[in-house]
Amino acid sequence: MRVRSALLAGVRGLWLAVFGIVGSVVLFTLAVVSISFMLLGIGVLTTPVVLGAVRAFADLRRVQAAEWAGVRIPTPYRRPLPARRGGVAGQVELCSALLKDKATWRDLQWLLVDMTLGAVLALLPAAMLLYAPWGVVVASGVWKPLVRTDGTFWFLFVPVTGQDTAYLAAATGLTLGVVGLFTGPALLRAHFLLAEPLLRPTRERELALRVDHLTESRHDVVDDSAAALRRIERDLHDGAQARLVAMGMSLGTIEALVEKDPAQAKRLLAAARADSAEALTELRDLVRGIHPPVLAERGLADAVRALALRVPLSVEVDVELPGRAAEPVESAAYFAVSEVLTNATKHSGADRVWIDAHHAEGALRIAVTDNGRGGASVAAGTGLLGIERRLGAFDGILAVSSPAGGPTMVTMEIPCVLA
Template sequence: MDTESGGRVRARAWGAVVAGGRGFLVGVVGLAGSVALFVTAVVSILLVPVGIGVVTTPWVLTGVRGFANWRRTVATRWCGVRIPARYRPIPEGANPWERCFRMLRDPATWRDLGWLPVDMTAGFVTAVLPAALLLYPLEGFALALGLWRILTDATGGDWWYGFVPVSGQGTALLAGALGAALLVASYHLSPPLLRVHFLLTRAVLGPEEAELAERVRVLTETRRDAVDSSAAELRRIERDLHDGAQARLVAMGMDLGTIEALVEKDPAKAKELLGRARRSSVDALTELRDLVRGIHPPVLAERGLGDAVRALALRLPLETEVDVDLDGRPGEPVEAAAYFAVSEVLTNAVKHSGAGRVWVDVHHANGMLRVTVTDDGRGGARLDAGSGLTGVDRRLGTFDGVLAVSSPVGGPTMVTMEIPCELS
């Protein structure tokens, strides 16, 4: 039992030393990094109107994010304090203007910038406090051992250690006792004090109530859009069945009734009507197949998203190159949403871009299904209300996905779609 108790005491003492060292590291690195990044970020953002900041700001803000993410990492590893990072995705290949303003419009960017002054002040104090509790007692012990004589001679008066004015050996021993008390306090308080630093960091870097409320609003809106889209899709299916296949089947039934009456009286006429009924059945079957393909293409169900996109490309009148890198299949709803989104974007490229070549890239990385459609057309595509891309944006929003469009006048046009998902 004594051995176990001694082991726990040594482990706790070592934990206090480690907490002090980690706090000192975080405090020193945090102070230097926060000051440098804050000053650089402010200067770079102020230079955005003159153009220089458009190039430098994304690099600086990327550094700020990396610095904040390092703090998130050590908070989780050292104290188990999880600080979520909620940065909006930036499409690959985005031009400097788009990249700059997407980062500046991200609330997480301003939360990071607001955290830097806090980190260089209150954050620095809370970080170095565990180290101070470990190191400050050493001065008290040194005073008790005779250092007080040198310091009082040098200052010509009392030397203050905490609240103890050291002027002789008696008060020096009192300073040593205070140092011992602080050392005992560090044994108990250093790890919790380091955790306080990371809790302060989480309070500033963590998501705010306003952001969570905005998130709820977006989810409510996308859910309403999904319900409206589903109702519209059901009406379209009903209309297509009523005006197409159903009408042909009714006409075929009437022809068969006429054939039954004419088969003995006028075989030639019955034969003619039989051929017309056969053509009606073929047309009805074709319409039903097209309708089923519009609901959920068989190739998508049987072969997956990659082959379904390749099948789409084969039907295009443009030269199309498809690159697929998927280690598995996303869930069926996500797969269908991605397929129809790609279909709509490709249709827009054929109708409006004047392109001669299209590239489609489909891959999955870091929990995101990313699809990029690029064409060499005239450009000028916009994500405005009423365009086909608006419908694609709504479809992806149902799955917490995003759509980004880069289409300068003169081209090329790049449409990037991202949907968070895991592959089976």
């Protein structure tokens, strides 16, 4: 396992070094030339293209950092860019927006680091592994023609002048190979950690991005709240209110018939009693939809278990919460789980669902997995977009993994503290 991870780190590091030097040098040169030519007017046309390529190159490195070394580097760019307008004025506006963005200049700084120290760090895992076989080859007799040609052959810091020094070179190479087996993945990770300060958002930019995100999610929540109020108004008008009006009319008829036709009054009274029971049931269901009593009384864990009992699927629930979150957080998590279970029932074709919820590292994490056909997507209009907006109001995130053929895993995370 260690050999495999070291070889993988070596191959990836070699690719990063070669591709990093070539890509960084080319992109940095093009960016400097293009920005310089803006005074001549040519750069206005080329700079957005070149800087777009620089951003794509930096985004690729962010993806590689997460996938190859577990180093997660958030994107620092504020999106979207100004709406593209035609003509020279539109190009000037776009160039101005790109050049005013501090992330653009930090990307260019990163290109300088990537083509120098970054390339060295990336190359080390492969170099240390390659020195091991090369030292053995040198000791096998290859040193002789090399020495005859040059007088002295240097194997790193070992001057090879005879067989004894050739054996010393082989021992040095094997030592480096062993060290590479243990340090290769760490060196690859160090390469990405070197890039992280320049590729991630600054503190100022993180706050700006957070404000943008919270502003957008606040608008979504306001829209959702308005829609929920309209739904409640419609349900009251079409349901309980209509039944109460009918009951009032029935009671007026009963009052008129109670002495003239007691039998008919009795039948109408029974019907009114049935209407009152149905109206009460509808009101309870409506209240439960606003804030379920079991959630208020017993917390999220028992509320999720109650949800699972109402779903016509086999549901396994594993909830470990040492305390209770704030009421708005519990409500958001509850309705998010409810929506995911509804989606699984209606769209997935699954017959089993697993719910796992726990609190760790200052966040409530909930995973809902089903064994259905897969293919779920936030953009597919299955309610996942509404969940994402609901969680966004609490700075939460939603992740969906749903390959064709299944399974589907919906993961939700909400930062919170348990009391």
